[in-house]
Amino acid sequence: MKRVLWSALLLLICGTVVFAGGSGEKSTDLDAIRERGVLIVGLDDSFPPMGFRDESNEIVGFDIDLAKEAASRLGVDVEFKPVDWDGVILSLNKGDIDLVWNGMTITESRQEKINFSKPYLDNRQIVILQAGSGISSKADLAGKVVGLQMGSSAEVALNSDADVAASLEEVKKYSNNVEALLDLAAGRTDAVVVDEIVGRYYIAKKPGIYEVMAEDFGAETYGVGIRKSDTQLKAELDKVLDEMKADGSADEISRKWFGEAIVKK
Template structure:
């Protein structure tokens, strides 16, 4: 009799467990499948960003969020009558914040990588970017070989870390301890570069060029683009949010065709940009 009761108890636990896991998976599917409906109902979409990442998305001294991706996001969702709210996040946790529902999108100079593609989906790429070595001219660092035994800085959770790990012979094997010094933001990294606590930074060229251009003494820096492949920038969405991703893609293509994407891109980068969407649709 005891064996029968024990068997029935185990069977009951298994059934309840399956029921709960089934409910959870249904809930998860509903959360992803209905994201666009939720956004439409609320007339609001929440975008996660690093609010110090010029010129893509950053906070001004007056406390206003501005930038290239800020303008793009607003222009995209204006087509659907939807307000964009920008949520500063820990950039190293961007995928986690997206997957747990804290934000609806990652839109802030996000690089498409195979590692990220395992966890999230991406919109059509809208900008190409180089990974650039930035140093002080007085340090006489002109290329990757000059970083032998020296300290290199980069941002935690950035695509630069992935590039260093994938092609270590290019730069990682040369630097001190074969590991970069990690920073919460590239703004912090530049502070240490200027104080000569690190010898160089591996950094997105669009960020570096914008930052240097707006420095009081821009000529004190040297930049070098090595052999790392160009990166593609896109909007990050949850894998199940197909409708949301399609809406973003449709709006970006429309903007590429009607000149709006080109206008916003030239506003922030002048004539120094490389956009796959504009190459294809700006005729």
């Protein structure tokens, strides 16, 4: 009888585990994070000025400073964990990281898989060209090679313009935007589609090499990626972000990185 009862109990436990993990999403939520004492933020560490490595190999950036301030207000330390951007949502839902905070565009396809904080920054998908390329419009991209970061909103934005996407000779996909822009400078591609905030920051570091097309692939907003199950974390993070906007600390961080206050109110 004991053996039968024990077997039944094992079946019940296993069934519960399967049910809880059936969505493939692991929940931690804020209480568990506070008990651990560390908020783990996933990012692409080659995405200036949002998150990147400086000359000392330290991870720095606008989003890094925002996340540090938010974590402090949530009462936890913060750890930054570089991840493959193409698999960042999987990393989040598996529980490898607690948040994605790295200039992440809010898109419908992503919202099907994860939640987002309130938007905190506006952005556009721009087209960067070699200076003097002679390309002046999206129509001029016909038969050209265009680069972009794999798994990025640039890929979504380009594909949303079906006529332009179909006219291209090739779309080259890179693990990060820095590689894409280096290939553009070397003449291995004709254009790069990229977040305006990132692209203009990089252009400023390389004067005379690049120019920006007047046309773009649309406006968008950035948010912090959060697991759908972590409702407590989302509520508290939204509250903290509102406080940071209201007391001017978010603007102060913005001025440090952009020279002006551009945080979305």
